[in-house]
Amino acid sequence: MSKVNTEKKRYYEPAPQDIDVENFKKVVQSRRSVRKFTDKVIPAEILDDCLDMALLAPNSSNLQPWTFYVVQNPSKKKLLIKACLGQLAAKTAAELIVCVARTDRIDDMAKRNINEFPFPEVPPLVKKYYTYIPLNYKTGYFNALGNFKKVAFKVARTLDKQLPVTAFTPADAVLWASKTTALACENLVLALRAHSFDSCMMEGFDEPLVRKILDLNDQQYPVMVIGAGERAEDGVFFPQYRFDRELFIQKV
Ligand SMILES: Cc1cc2nc3c(=O)[nH]c(=O)nc-3n(C[C@H](O)[C@H](O)[C@H](O)COP(=O)(O)O)c2cc1C
Structure with missing residues (x-):
């Protein structure tokens, strides 16, 4: 008698194993804060690729x-340079x-997570999650929700x-929003580096x-604000240095 497969079918996304670590390291290690750029423009498709990453x-x-x-509008850009001191x-x-972090689209993004879930059937748990998760990050008018959560969490x-x-x-x-936005900022600068x-x-x-x-x-x-462009020959002002790693990494 054949065995009936009652196991739930799970999504499987294989992790590529052929990544060139040395090249990845080169991207990470050659990223520097560049304070002077050449006149070279960043081709639109490269900039878009970096933003997508x-x-x-x-x-x-x-x-x-x-x-x-x-910011590409010349008068806005001029003002932005002024704003960047x-x-x-x-x-x-x-x-x-x-790079702007936002707390004004939490409900909208939660709805999109349900409406644009990448399977035809949205699991009930996902629906439930995105119904309640906005409450976790919102604080409400006059912080009413935040204060309520403070008490509820204490109890x-x-x-x-x-x-x-x-x-x-x-x-x-x-x-909360800035934490996540900063991660995208890092992706952006590494992507730029990968494109030279x-x-x-x-x-x-x-x-x-x-x-x-x-x-x-x-x-x-x-x-x-992220300034981007081609590194000028004298665009990096000094070698990169970090303090003793023991100061920052603790295995506990
Ligand atoms: C959140 C953040 C803000 C920064 N602001 C400035 C800035 O306003 N001007 C500047 O020249 N560098 C700025 N930097 C660059 C840092 O000074 C730089 O990352 C640090 O000195 C280490 O050098 P490296 O990026 O070349 O490794 C900033 C970096 C970060 C992450």
Whole structure:
């Protein structure tokens, strides 16, 4: 008698094994903060490829709380350079990208996770997850939801219940969105490097002016501006150095 296969069919995505680690290392190790770029333009298709790679960054609950503004309008770009305190890295950059973390699209992104789930049938658990997960990252009007969660979490913890990271205050929500946005920023600069271009992450900028240039609402937070272009010969000011790894890595 043949055995009936009652095992649930699972999605399987093989992990490629043929990745060239040395080339990957070369990308990581040759990424430097470049403060002076040449006049060379970044071809549109390369910039798009880098932005697409940025969007592949891991992100909290797949809620993708970010927007990348590629500022190409000449008058806006001029103002943005001013907002970046006139830094050479901004002034000489072929492209300036403002990386914005957002807490204003949580519901929309949760709905999209249900509507655009990559299987024809959305598992009930997924539906449930995306119905409730927005509550985890939102804090509500006058922080009402945040305060409620503060009390509820305190009570739950007295019962030895383990609970996930949540936003109790708007600042927690900003941290949540910024954490994830910064990961996409790193993808972006590594992608640029892989295409032989370079970058400089900048948080030396006047936030109110950046907000004004992009007409950002108060739930959109410019995390950093990334200047990108071709590295000038004298674009890196000194060798890269890091402190003793023992200071940063602890095996416990
Ligand atoms: C969030 C962030 C903000 C930064 N802001 C600036 C900046 O405003 N101007 C600048 O010249 N470099 C800026 N940097 C670059 C750092 O100074 C640089 O990464 C650090 O000195 C290490 O050098 P490396 O990137 O070449 O390894 C920033 C980097 C990060 C990650």
